[in-house]
Amino acid sequence: MNYIWSKHSLLKFIHASIEQVVGADRFLVSDLCAGTGAVARMYKELGHPTMTNDLQYYSYVLLQHYLANSEVLMFSGLESLLDWLAERVPEDRAEMVCLYLDQLSGMQWFVYQHYCMGGTQWGEFHRQYFSDTNGARCDAIRMQIQERYNEKMITDGEYFFLLASLIESIDKVANTASVYGAYLKQLKKSAQKDMVLTPALLSLSRQPHQVYQQDINELIQHTSHEVVYLDPPYNHRQYSGNYHVLETIARYDDPVLRGKTGMRDCSDQKSKYCSRVHVLEEFHNLMQNIDAQYVFLSYNDEGLMSLDDIRDIMSMRGEYGVFEQSYQRYKADKTENRNHKKDRTVEYLHRVKVEDRS
Numbered sequence: 001m002n003y004i005w006s007k008h009s010l011l012k013f014i015h016a017s018i019e020q021v022v023g024a025d026r027f028l029v030s031d032l033c034a035g036t037g038a039v040a041r042m043y044k045e046l047g048h049p050t051m052t053n054d055l056q057y058y059s060y061v062l063l064q065h066y067l068a069n070s071e072v073l074m075f076s077g078l079e080s081l082l083d084w085l086a087e088r089v090p091e092d093r094a095e096m097v098c099l100y101l102d103q104l105s106g107m108q109w110f111v112y113q114h115y116c117m118g119g120t121q122w123g124e125f126h127r128q129y130f131s132d133t134n135g136a137r138c139d140a141i142r143m144q145i146q147e148r149y150n151e152k153m154i155t156d157g158e159y160f161f162l163l164a165s166l167i168e169s170i171d172k173v174a175n176t177a178s179v180y181g182a183y184l185k186q187l188k189k190s191a192q193k194d195m196v197l198t199p200a201l202l203s204l205s206r207q208p209h210q211v212y213q214q215d216i217n218e219l220i221q222h223t224s225h226e227v228v229y230l231d232p233p234y235n236h237r238q239y240s241g242n243y244h245v246l247e248t249i250a251r252y253d254d255p256v257l258r259g260k261t262g263m264r265d266c267s268d269q270k271s272k273y274c275s276r277v278h279v280l281e282e283f284h285n286l287m288q289n290i291d292a293q294y295v296f297l298s299y300n301d302e303g304l305m306s307l308d309d310i311r312d313i314m315s316m317r318g319e320y321g322v323f324e325q326s327y328q329r330y331k332a333d334k335t336e337n338r339n340h341k342k343d344r345t346v347e348y349l350h351r352v353k354v355e356d357r358s
């Protein structure tokens with residue numbers, strides 16, 4: 001997924017820097033503002049156990065699949081419905097279930113009614129986050145996944161795999177410039193294409209992978225860690241607002257939507273890391289209370305916290321250092337790019353080796 005400040009293109013830098021400090025042993029990696037889980041996924045592939053966390057439910061869904069799903073998904077419970085499934089080898093089954101869902105006829109439910117032109121054209125706000133066809137197909141697939149799950153025909157792992165596949169696939173045909181803070185007036189080319197329900201990649205692993213959906217400052221009160229990787233938001237832009245449509249598709253909880261953008265109420269998912277007033281206190285509390293051997297923090301040179309603030313706070317806990325790398329600004333983010341003359345930023349990876357482990 002094209003996620004704001006995803007670390008996908010910085011993985012080499014992050015891995016090499018962490019290895020320089022921690023070494024190459026197998027350690028538990030805690031990616032605690034994990035978003036799409038790019039960093040934890042890299043470590044899962046390398047054979048590490050992981051712990052991931054994020055405030056957002058769509059992120060929790062992605063993490064439940066990409067991290068916690070570690071064995072081939074059999075979909076045995078669907079054999080009574082899809083009799084041809086029993087003849088398929090295990091490795092093909094997930095893809096076959098996606099193909100089946102992809103062929104369902106569209107249904108005009110929540111996504112169609114609230115995020116598509118066909119469903120909103122007679123109302124006060126004419127929204128067009130998706131084409132009518134893709135909105136209705138998303139509804140049909142989302143309903144079917146939920147019904148099969150409620151009937152216990154699919155396991156938790158299969159449920160999260162299907163939801164992750166749907167979130168990734170519908171995002172590819174979204175009619176937005178980048179995020180869901182606004183939609184485009186005309187359907188752009190990629191949004192005119194039919195969504196293809198593409199199976200989300202599965203990474204096999206024998207290590208444990210725990211996933212949480214909590215505020216990080218609360219999570220660290222009851223968890224302990226080895227190597228912590230932190231990647232909080234850098235600026236005032238809340239992820240809950242930027243990805244509200246994916247949150248609703250993931251939850252499918254029939255929320256009340258407001259205004260032109262059709263935002264759901266996200267007041268319980270506002271991050272203090274996006275607030276100039278609260279961010280320093282929040283980060284200070286986090287660093288003071290975290291139980292870990294090493295903490296790494298990704299932050300860029302335009303964030304709400306200054307380099308000096310970060311150094312002062314992190315060095316409370318032990319020996320501090322920082323790595324840096326010049327980085328291509330997040331390209332799809334046109335609104336933000338307009339306000340910046342530079343097309344590159346400096347990405348820092350701050351680190352501390354904790355000396356006074358609580």
Ligand SMILES: C[S@@+](CC[C@H](N)C(=O)[O-])C[C@H]1O[C@@H](n2cnc3c(N)ncnc32)[C@H](O)[C@@H]1O
Nearest residue numbers: 005006007033035036038055215216231239271
């Ligand atoms: C910069 S993004 C992380 C990107 C991620 N490293 C990736 O590569 O996909 C920041 C993430 O922090 C999450 N977040 C913000 N405040 C949080 C909080 N207080 N606790 C947990 N997660 C939070 C956001 O929902 C968002 O997914």
